Amino acid sequence: MYRRTFILSAPLAGLAACSAEPVWAPDQKVALATVPQVGPASLTLYTMKNNGSGNGAHTGLMINASQRVLWDPAGTFKADALPERNDVIYGVTPYVEELYASFHARTTYHVIGQKIVVPQATAEMALQAVKTYGAVPKANCTRATSAILQGLPGFGSIGRTYFPNNLFDDFAELPGVQTFEIRENDADDKSGAGAAINELLSET
Template sequence: MFRRVLLALALPLFLAACGADNKWASDESVRAARYTSNEQPSISLITVIGVARGEGGHSALLINGSQQVIFDPAGSFEHPRAPERHDVLYGISPQMRNVYIDYHARDLPGERYYVTVDTVPVSREVADTAIRAAEGNGPVNKAFCVSGVSNVLRSTPGFQGAPGGFSPLRLRNWFLTVPGVSTAEYRDGDPRLVHGDLLKMSDGSLRTYDR
């Protein structure tokens, strides 16, 4: 009886965690936002890590191919200049990339996280394969960000050994074994990041401003 009560109480939480984001930006907004970088094509694993206990909080991919996008499975980031289709964010210029990182690198009561960006240079063809895999993955259920990232990586040449599961740190530890990887780390207030587009409120929410 007690077990059934626990299951009944847990069911709404489980269902809430399974809701996928079905955002679908218009063709016009995606075309208008498109950003192409002159930098070496690459695939970067973004990991959000708790400051206090070192636990993994989120995983995403920054992919620089024929255009630069972020695959943000089950993510909460929103910006009017980064249209989204099923967890793929378009218009990822260097400034928008920094805004995305700054959104996750926060030092607020009960929310203290830093961000690591691990980057592997690849060919344009490999990067575009990863973009297509992200676009074809579909929306990811809440709490399944690692699974979504792993699915995309396993569809990409050179990254097929990516582990699944639910641990951003386990995925990151594997990614760090990929040949040629380099790492950058960002904390709240990092001067390398863009500030001003998004203002972090005391409750952890964000208010957006146009420049």
């Protein structure tokens, strides 16, 4: 499950398939799961792409601000150790971020991450935006993410879209983006990966 290929490169030049329901973790669990910023403030856009067609299937956003959270709109990444509030996942250490990408990478899909260093204020705006956005309906993961990004300073060129590949292409045009790729050979059924990740995190 954890065999990965990471390819650093210059910026790279379907319809979303997502599902979720509203969730609101208790204050105490969220407070205990707070993970502080690691390194410079940054945003990492994750796009899950079909290995055969290249079509985008899901969009997620890692926010490395005063605290680290994963925005997984209408997503399926869950673990008992990670509190969630309406698609915002807390407790996201760098290791958990790796597990997030690993969860989505399998025989039929690969994951592309696009990381950009941003001013601290921009990262904080993104953090507040995802916290207040609310639960995202099915098939709206990219629509919601593109709307949030479009409202940030320096991201005005991002178009609002339902399609992960369109957002991927717009994000790739931003100056300073670092792109990496994750491929794995897991079975297409994500339930096994999800159970393994849940077990790993319960032991830490």
